[in-house]
Amino acid sequence: MWGVRWGLAGSLALAAWCGPAYAEIDDEHLFGFTEGTDIGRKGDKEIELEAHGRFGKRWGSYSAVAPGVEGKFTILDDMRVSPAIGMAHHHVGGVPGLNDHNETGVDSFSFETKVRVIDRTRNPIGVTLGFTPSWARVDGTTGERVTSYGAEFLVSVDREIIADRLLTAFNLVYDPAATRSLVDRTWSHNSSLGISGAIAGRVIDGIFVGAEMRYVRAYDGLGLDRFSGHALFVGPTFYAKLSDAVWMAAVWNVQVAGRSNAEQATYDLANFERHEVAMRVGIAF
Numbered sequence: 001m002w003g004v005r006w007g008l009a010g011s012l013a014l015a016a017w018c019g020p021a022y023a024e025i026d027d028e029h030l031f032g033f034t035e036g037t038d039i040g041r042k043g044d045k046e047i048e049l050e051a052h053g054r055f056g057k058r059w060g061s062y063s064a065v066a067p068g069v070e071g072k073f074t075i076l077d078d079m080r081v082s083p084a085i086g087m088a089h090h091h092v093g094g095v096p097g098l099n100d101h102n103e104t105g106v107d108s109f110s111f112e113t114k115v116r117v118i119d120r121t122r123n124p125i126g127v128t129l130g131f132t133p134s135w136a137r138v139d140g141t142t143g144e145r146v147t148s149y150g151a152e153f154l155v156s157v158d159r160e161i162i163a164d165r166l167l168t169a170f171n172l173v174y175d176p177a178a179t180r181s182l183v184d185r186t187w188s189h190n191s192s193l194g195i196s197g198a199i200a201g202r203v204i205d206g207i208f209v210g211a212e213m214r215y216v217r218a219y220d221g222l223g224l225d226r227f228s229g230h231a232l233f234v235g236p237t238f239y240a241k242l243s244d245a246v247w248m249a250a251v252w253n254v255q256v257a258g259r260s261n262a263e264q265a266t267y268d269l270a271n272f273e274r275h276e277v278a279m280r281v282g283i284a285f
Contacts (some may be wrong), residue, residue: 032251060094089274090143231258
């Protein structure tokens, strides 16, 4: 939870410092967890701070917070690379199937590459493809030490419904990972497939609010081999352009439906959590 508080405090401080000054909107983080297709112009550079939190299992106390920092460099007109480093904090207590755990540490390294295939400013829709290989040393669910290799494949599509006022986006995400336990040295393989859609509208200059819906399916095996559960999330989004150089965004998703093969009960709280939140701040330089 400290990571979310840190992100909120930092964002408010930046807002107070910068004051209201409005510029062209980059829609990449306009929609919450769903990503828009904008990647900036050639030569653009940005530092992004993020705190991503997941909270709530069926029993016990559970929280997983992942603060991180990412550098974004648009090296070509339609190509951007983004190295990132992340931390992880897990607090697990009394959750069946998980060991009690309370630890914070450096977690992951990743390198995102995005290629804009269709520019939304010159066409009816925008399309961007993303690929993000990653290495992690903390299991995302249990918080225990592992060696994990993953890769996220993203297809992002967006459209401006009303110029400068109302935008919508759609994402398709495939996320496989291979993980080796440092306790018993065994390997496990899993993957997920997610579909999301979101809409955001401008309420005043530089301020957008919206709503997002995400449906995610979890599988055992790298190739979506054996279905293990699914979940539907919905929630509000918020975006503010604080100045030409600074923006902030926030999102809260709640699992409203789902089912796990491991638990024949409402919601899938074996593969997912009940709540997901994120706070992001971007600073161009």
